[in-house]
Amino acid sequence: MGVIAKFPVTMKERLELGAGEVRLPATWEEYAEIAGEVEFQIEYEDQHILFMSYATDLHERIVANILYILGGISETELDLVPFGSNRHVYLEEFECDYAPDASVLKGKSEDFVLRKGVTAYKNPYILFEVLSTSTASKDWNRKLPRYKKLPSVRQILYIEQSHPYVSIFNRIGDSDTWENTDYDKLEQIFSIEGKPITLANIYKRVVFDKQPNDEDE
Numbered sequence: 001m002g003v004i005a006k007f008p009v010t011m012k013e014r015l016e017l018g019a020g021e022v023r024l025p026a027t028w029e030e031y032a033e034i035a036g037e038v039e040f041q042i043e044y045e046d047q048h049i050l051f052m053s054y055a056t057d058l059h060e061r062i063v064a065n066i067l068y069i070l071g072g073i074s075e076t077e078l079d080l081v082p083f084g085s086n087r088h089v090y091l092e093e094f095e096c097d098y099a100p101d102a103s104v105l106k107g108k109s110e111d112f113v114l115r116k117g118v119t120a121y122k123n124p125y126i127l128f129e130v131l132s133t134s135t136a137s138k139d140w141n142r143k144l145p146r147y148k149k150l151p152s153v154r155q156i157l158y159i160e161q162s163h164p165y166v167s168i169f170n171r172i173g174d175s176d177t178w179e180n181t182d183y184d185k186l187e188q189i190f191s192i193e194g195k196p197i198t199l200a201n202i203y204k205r206v207v208f209d210k211q212p213n214d215e216d217e
Helices: 002-006 011-015 029-035 056-077 138-149
Strands: 022-025 042-045 050-051 080-084 088-089 096-098 102-104 113-114 118-121 123-129 153-161 166-171 178-183 189-192 195-196
Touching: 011 056, 011 088, 029 042, 029 050, 050 153, 056 102, 056 123, 088 118, 102 113, 118 178, 123 138, 138 153
Parallel strands: 123 153
Antiparallel strands: 022 050, 042 050, 042 096, 080 102, 088 096, 102 123, 113 118, 153 166, 166 178, 189 195
């Protein structure tokens, strides 16, 4: 009870901390104790609990599009299982527990027990992160290089929510070398498990805010 009282657990308590991601120092044991108890998303890295901010409508619409696409792919690729952010990924080398916006498992899950009844998995096949102002630095500078260290991962997709932009990292064979390709036009096509996907599929029903330097039409 002491640990739970030490950290925000309800959404009301989280909102009182303000917008953006909040980081508080904590042991792994403290993190494991509140995992599954909080009313919002949390992660753990570098001896800190990360208390995530409230997701925007744009963010959730893009995530919904991704999961819809993955659902279609998994109908024919039966060994692929798509997950949302509630299915965490544990990185044993770094003692990190992350909640990617979406991920794909291929085959059998290698589970890690955070606490009784709460697990993460260690062998994601594809990872997706929808970038936001509050998490972009962490996503690029800490998550990405760590994701690349997971031997099971074959593809990582980073997706902007404020404008069309998808950065895709594909592992070359079984090596530690990655190929990166960026896409910024809605008609451009990339592939997930050999299935053609356009940026328009990712951003379906997404209306971007007008940028400050855009000219009036």
